[in-house]
Structures are given as structure tokens and as C-alpha cells.
Amino acid sequence: MSNLNWVRSIFVLFNVVILALMAGTAIAQTTVEWRYFTYFLPNDKPTQLTRAFAEDLTKATGGKLKLTVFAAGELPYKAPDVVRAVSNNQVQMGDVALGFASGDVPDLNVLQLPFLCTSYDQFDRALPTVAAIVDDQLKQKFGVFVGIHWTMPPQNLWLNRPVAQLDNLKGMKVRAWNPEQVEMMKLLGGSAISITSAEVIPALERKVIDGAITSALSANDWKAFEIVKTGYMVNMTMGHQVMMVNAAEMAKLTPDIRAILVAKMKEYAPRYRQMSEAGENEARRNLLANKVNLVEPSSEDRKRAKSIMLPMWDSWAKSHGKVGQQLVDNAIKACATN
Numbered sequence: 001m002s003n004l005n006w007v008r009s010i011f012v013l014f015n016v017v018i019l020a021l022m023a024g025t026a027i028a029q030t031t032v033e034w035r036y037f038t039y040f041l042p043n044d045k046p047t048q049l050t051r052a053f054a055e056d057l058t059k060a061t062g063g064k065l066k067l068t069v070f071a072a073g074e075l076p077y078k079a080p081d082v083v084r085a086v087s088n089n090q091v092q093m094g095d096v097a098l099g100f101a102s103g104d105v106p107d108l109n110v111l112q113l114p115f116l117c118t119s120y121d122q123f124d125r126a127l128p129t130v131a132a133i134v135d136d137q138l139k140q141k142f143g144v145f146v147g148i149h150w151t152m153p154p155q156n157l158w159l160n161r162p163v164a165q166l167d168n169l170k171g172m173k174v175r176a177w178n179p180e181q182v183e184m185m186k187l188l189g190g191s192a193i194s195i196t197s198a199e200v201i202p203a204l205e206r207k208v209i210d211g212a213i214t215s216a217l218s219a220n221d222w223k224a225f226e227i228v229k230t231g232y233m234v235n236m237t238m239g240h241q242v243m244m245v246n247a248a249e250m251a252k253l254t255p256d257i258r259a260i261l262v263a264k265m266k267e268y269a270p271r272y273r274q275m276s277e278a279g280e281n282e283a284r285r286n287l288l289a290n291k292v293n294l295v296e297p298s299s300e301d302r303k304r305a306k307s308i309m310l311p312m313w314d315s316w317a318k319s320h321g322k323v324g325q326q327l328v329d330n331a332i333k334a335c336a337t338n
Contacts, residue, residue: 032253033066034092039079039100041197042071044221045279046152046241049272050095057264065257067093078196079177080104086244087142095243097152098134099178104142106179107320108134110327111151111240113313114184115306117335120277123151123238129330133323134242144244147265150272152239153280155181157232158219159211160204162293166301169232175200175212180316184236187308201227215239217276220283225290232295234305241272 036054040047047069054067070091072078077085079100086094098105099112110130111117117126127149135146157163157174170189176182182192193209197218203209204227212224216231243265250258288294297305317328 030064030254031066032064032257033068034249035075036067036069036093037071037075037077037082037085037091038069038095039072039077039082039097039197040095041221042074044071045217045275046095046272047071049268049275053264053268056268057261060260060264061257065253065261072196072198083138083142083144083244086144086246089246089249092246092249093244095148095241097177098240098242099180102178102180105134105137107324107327108137109178109180109240110316110324110331112178112180112237113316113328113331114180114236114309115234115302116309116313116328116331117238118154118235120151120153120238120273122335123240126331126334127151127240129334130327133327137323138242138244139247143247145247145250146242147245147262148241148243148269148272150241150243150269151276152241153215153217153276153283154233154235155213155215155237155239156234157211157213157230158224158228158292159230159232160207160228161210161230163230163232163295166297166305172210173208175203175209175214177213180312181213181236183312184309187312188305197222200224204228215280216283216287217279220286225287225292228292230293230295231287232297234297234302236305 036050038047038050051069054069058066075091079096080103082094082096083101083104085091098109102109111123111126117123131149138144138146157169159172163169166188172190174185174190174192175195176185176192177194182194185192195203200212200214201222201224204212204224211228213236219225219228219231250261253261284294313328317325
């Protein structure tokens with residue numbers, strides 16, 4: 001081989017190596033790794049479904065978008081931090097009940113107003129009338145895209161003492177998780193303490209609180225039946241949840257991967273609804289089997305509780321301006337509440 005041919009061979013080999021390295025770099029760059037934070041505990045049913053969503057999304061994108069889910073206690077965030085954590089790109093996705101995010105978006109918490117929308121059917125009717133406003137406000141204020149709206153089951157009172165009627169709540173200290181519940185307990189003659197989900201059971205054990213507001217689904221997931229004696233089934237509100245994506249990071253995805261992400265969120269929306277309702281029914285059966293007394297309020301107590309809350313709806317709407325008034329009007333109309 002002549003010197004010229006040898007040099008040409010080396011040059012060709014060098015170019016092949018460079019092209020291979022560039023191709024490898026391009027492949028590596030097509031893999032995007034995102035973090036997802038859920039405030040639910042690791043073994044809670046919503047967390048289990050979110051992990052299934054993440055695995056399905058990663059598989060559907062051929063590993064080009066890898067989503068890792070972190071539950072409560074696995075990252076240094078709590079429920080009230082989720083909106084800002086997603087907005088600031090500390091995590092790229094997250095979920096939160098709007099009641100927990102009331103510090104950031106107090107004017108979007110309309111479906112947490114006590115005794116306004118109190119069933120799955122009412123929530124389903126109200127959601128289309130408020131979702132677009134919620135989506136727009138979160139995008140404009142925090143740069144997040146809402147992928148899924150869903151609801152946790154009806155919120156009830158889980159107490160470590162017997163309760164037979166509304167007046168029995170007077171003087172009780174109850175864990176609440178949004179300002180509307182705090183005000184509700186005050187109007188009913190009790191008081192509210194704000195603590196995280198992970199703190200509820202220890203607080204009940206130490207009798208720091210007399211009870212907690214949550215769903216039967218969560219109460220059962222926490223094994224609260226080992227402590228609580230009574231579920232006072234007032235169905236005060238549903239638990240409006242949103243799954244959020246950092247909009248700027250979402251825009252960086254290639255169009256095909258972004259389309260898969262949107263399609264998967266659309267696919268999983270009814271699955272969250274199904275998980276919520278089926279989980280609630282199963283939880284109630286298990287709570288009964290574990291000797292928790294599920295007390296249904298009388299129709300008189302329900303009417304009285306709602307009448308006590310009516311001025312609260314009005315003051316809430318006025319305090320949140322045009323957006324708040326529009327949301328309350330829409331929710332009242334949708335839920336057919338006089």
C-alpha cells in the first residue's frame with residue numbers, strides 16, 4: 001500500500017469513527033428524563049396509578065421520554081409546594097389537589113367550597129364549566145399545562161370518638177387541608193389544624209386532633225381504621241385534582257413525543273376517575289369490616305350545614321373578584337344547588 005492510500009484509509013476510518021460518535025450523541029440526546037412528584041404516599045392508590053401512567057408513557061415513547069415518579073417523602077416537597085415545583089422546573093410534572101395549592105391559586109378552589117358540589121355526578125357536571133378557567137389561570141400565572149382534571153372521593157370526617165349529629169362537632173379539633181375547610185369547622189363550632197397526610201395518623205394516635213377530613217379511600221390507605229371509631233359521612237366536597245406539566249419543558253419535546261404525552265394523559269383521565277370511585281367503594285366496605293361506624297347525617301343536619309355555608313360561598317366569590325364570582329356562579333348552576 002502506497003503512503004497516499006494509507007493516509008486515505010486513515011482519513012476514511014477517522015471520519016467513520018467521528019460519524020459513529022455523532023450518531024451516538026444524537027441518540028443519547030433524544031432521551032429526555034423527567035421527574036414527577038405526587039404528594040400522595042407511596043402505597044396510596046393514586047400513586048400506584050401514576051406509576052403505571054409513567055411506565056406506560058415511557059414504553060409508548062420507546063424510552064425517549066422517561067418519567068420517574070416520586071411520592072411523598074421521596075423528594076423535599078409537600079403538597080402546597082407542587083405548583084411552584086413544576087413551575088420552576090424542579091420537577092417537570094406533578095399532581096395536586098387545588099385545595100392544597102390555595103396559597104398560590106386561591107381563586108381556583110371553588111369546588112372545595114363545603115356543600116356546593118358533593119358527589120361524583122355533580123363534579124362531572126361542574127368540571128367543564130370551571131376547567132378552562134383553571135387551565136388558563138395556571139398557564140398564565142405559573143407556566144404550567146394542565147393535562148388531567150379528576151376528583152378524589154367525597155370528603156368526610158374521620159373521628160376517634162362517636163358522633164351522631166352535626167352539633168357533636170362543636171369543640172372538636174379536626175385536621176383540614178384547605179382554607180375553606182378551616183372556615184367550615186369554625187362555622188360548625190370546632191377548630192381546624194393544618195397538617196400533612198403523613199402526620200394525620202400520628203396526630204390521631206397522640207390525640208393532638210379528634211379527627212381528620214379526607215376520603216374513605218385515603219382513610220383506608222392510611223389504615224386509619226386502627227384508630228378512628230366513626231366516619232361522619234357528610235360528603236362536604238369532592239377533591240378537585242390536577243395533573244400538571246411544565247409548559248416550557250413540554251414545548252421542547254419533539255412533536256411526536258409531545259403528541260404521545262397528550263394522548264396518554266387523555267387516555268388516563270377516565271382511569272383516575274374509575275380508580276377514585278371504585279377505590280372509595282372498596283374502602284368503605286373495608287372500613288365497615290374493621291368496625292368503623294359510618295354515620296349518615298339526617299336530612300335536617302345536611303340542610304342546616306348547607307345553610308350555614310351559604311354566606312361563605314358569597315364572601316368567597318366576592319373576595320376573589322370577577323374570576324371567583326364566575327366560578328361560583330358556574331358551579332352553583334352545574335350542581336343545581338339553590
